Each structure stands twice: as C-alpha cells, then as structure tokens.
Amino acid sequence: MTQLIEETFWQAVLDRDPSFNGKIFYGVHSTKIYCRPPCPSRRPNRNQVSFYRSPQAAEADNFRPCKRCHPQTVIAPNPTKDNVIATCRYIEDQSEHIPTLAELSDRVEMSPSYLQRLFKQMIGVTPLEYATAHRIKHLKQHLHQGEAVTYALYEVGYGSSSRLYETSSENFGMTPASYKQHGKGEEIRYAIVNSPLNFLMIVATDRGLCSVQLGDSLAELEDQLRTEFRHASIRETDDLQNWMQAIVNYLSGNLPLPDLPCDVRATAFQIQVWEALKKIPIGTTVHYSDVACTIGQPTSVRAVARACATNPIALLVPCHRVTPKSGGLGGYRWGVSRKQALLDLEKRAIKLAAENKAIIS
Numbered sequence: 001m002t003q004l005i006e007e008t009f010w011q012a013v014l015d016r017d018p019s020f021n022g023k024i025f026y027g028v029h030s031t032k033i034y035c036r037p038p039c040p041s042r043r044p045n046r047n048q049v050s051f052y053r054s055p056q057a058a059e060a061d062n063f064r065p066c067k068r069c070h071p072q073t074v075i076a077p078n079p080t081k082d083n084v085i086a087t088c089r090y091i092e093d094q095s096e097h098i099p100t101l102a103e104l105s106d107r108v109e110m111s112p113s114y115l116q117r118l119f120k121q122m123i124g125v126t127p128l129e130y131a132t133a134h135r136i137k138h139l140k141q142h143l144h145q146g147e148a149v150t151y152a153l154y155e156v157g158y159g160s161s162s163r164l165y166e167t168s169s170e171n172f173g174m175t176p177a178s179y180k181q182h183g184k185g186e187e188i189r190y191a192i193v194n195s196p197l198n199f200l201m202i203v204a205t206d207r208g209l210c211s212v213q214l215g216d217s218l219a220e221l222e223d224q225l226r227t228e229f230r231h232a233s234i235r236e237t238d239d240l241q242n243w244m245q246a247i248v249n250y251l252s253g254n255l256p257l258p259d260l261p262c263d264v265r266a267t268a269f270q271i272q273v274w275e276a277l278k279k280i281p282i283g284t285t286v287h288y289s290d291v292a293c294t295i296g297q298p299t300s301v302r303a304v305a306r307a308c309a310t311n312p313i314a315l316l317v318p319c320h321r322v323t324p325k326s327g328g329l330g331g332y333r334w335g336v337s338r339k340q341a342l343l344d345l346e347k348r349a350i351k352l353a354a355e356n357k358a359i360i361s
Contacts, residue, residue: 208261
C-alpha cells in the first residue's frame, strides 16, 4: 500500500470511521490483535499498526481477532440506519433549500412519519431541526470570515433576511449581525462572586444565561467576557442575584441546582450531547462512549468529548459527570481539581440526602 493510502486508513482508525467497516482491518503488533476501524478499544501508536484488506490476510500474519469488535464476523447491512445516514448526507448537500419531509421520505422510500420517528430516535433531532442547525453552522462560518450578513444569508440558502431573523434568537442567542460583530448592539449583564470553587461568573442576555464560568481571579473572568463579546454593551449588575445565589447554594452543598433559563448558541449535535448530560443523575459518572451510545452515535466518542469541552455553561450542563473509559477524570474546561471537587460535592449531597431520609422514616 502507498503511504498516502495508509495515512487515509490511519485517519479512519483515529476517527473510528464506520464507512471503512469491512473494507480494511488493522493489526497491532504489540498485542498481535486485529480490529475494525470503528473498534472502541484504545487507539494504538501509529508505528505499531499494519493494515489488511481481509480478516484472512491479518490472520495469515499471525494476528488474532479482537474480542470487542469481532472483525472476523460479517456484519449484516442495516438498511434503516443507512437510510438515516443517507438522509443526513442529502440534507448537508442541499445549499439552496431545506428539503421537505416528503422529499426526504421519497428518496429513501419510507413513509414521512416513519422517517421522522426513526431520524429523531437515531440523531436526536428532527430532519428540519438538523437542516436548520446545519445551515446556521455554515452561516456562522461565513459571518466570522467577514462577509456581509446579506451576502452570507443568500450564500447558505436563505431566500430573505426575514426567514433568517425568524430563527436568529433561537440559534444565535442574538441577531446574526450582532454575532458577526461579537455582540454589537447586544446588552450583556454579568455578575461575579467568590464561591467554594474560587470565582464564579454568570453572564446573561434578556433571554437567559449565556455563560457560566469558573476561574482563579476576577480579572481573568472579566477579560474572557470582554474578549468573547467585545463589541457588546457589557455591564455588571445585581439583577442576577437570584440565579447566582442558586448556583452558590449548590456549590455549598446546601441545595440542588434548579433548572435555570439558558440562552446559548450551539449546533444540533452539541444540543443533543448537552441534553444527554443533563439526564445523568447527580452523584454519578458515565463515560464519553456511554453518552455517544445514548444519543445513538456510538462512533462519535471524540465528537462527544469536544461537545463537553465547548460547553459554555458550567454546572448547568454537567460535563463534569463524564470521564474517559481508560480511567481517571479526563479533562475539564475549568480544571481537573474543580471536576473532582464537584464530583465529591455531589456524592456527599447524595449521602446526606439518604441519611436524612433514613432519619425521617
């Protein structure tokens, strides 16, 4: 195999790319085991890997089949899963319009209601929500490249500015023009207090909390805020006292964290991951791979980890409850020591609640 082809195969292994399933296999010399590219096992070092076109070729080189991905077993095609994936690819390819449900169902020869239900079950959002999020993602890319809003919205398929602004609040957290100009014309309020985990900053628009950050100093958090929204009207306020007190009470171990209103910008995938994180019971942890399976995308472990790392609202989206399968705490945007402190806090809260319940009963 040429070096270019092998590098393509290696990237497929790193990405756990399911499209290479059954087409290539990789053997790890240090273990003498061969796997499929989507195998959930820990990625080997590149210099330990050889590629094969068939299980027979790998076994002829004295490699044993992996007991996790069973590469020697022929995987039967899954037409329903393939149809949903094909629907996603078709939606992504449509730059001129958002396909109707009827159009999508005709392409994969499914009834509209069945496709809608299957798509929501596997992807976590409806085809329309997926298409809208994909279009907004591309619009944001155009805006951050400095393009005019009018030009950008037509580039990504909006027929008029009114169609864009109808959904701007939901998808941007502010108008597209304000987003392009780092919050220009937007009023941002914030408050900072010293909490059990050092400084805590909450930031809000009129629609809800758009950022919850933890830091080592007041100056660090304020600099971060003014960089993110450098053209917005930013002011410190006491209006957020109730929300702030609710979070501080939680960090003090006194009360559970209430469901506070949020106003964040996110892709459909990020929202899907964050909603799954909110369902993790307090005091427990899951692995990134568990979250990937929960949202119906078991090969998207790395993407799940990125969604956790880009979570802008600490605590409200509990990404601290996710750890790597390989062991340890893994990373945390606000520091691993804070992650450990949060997990310890929640375990104590669960224990205390159980003790109080026993006393009452």
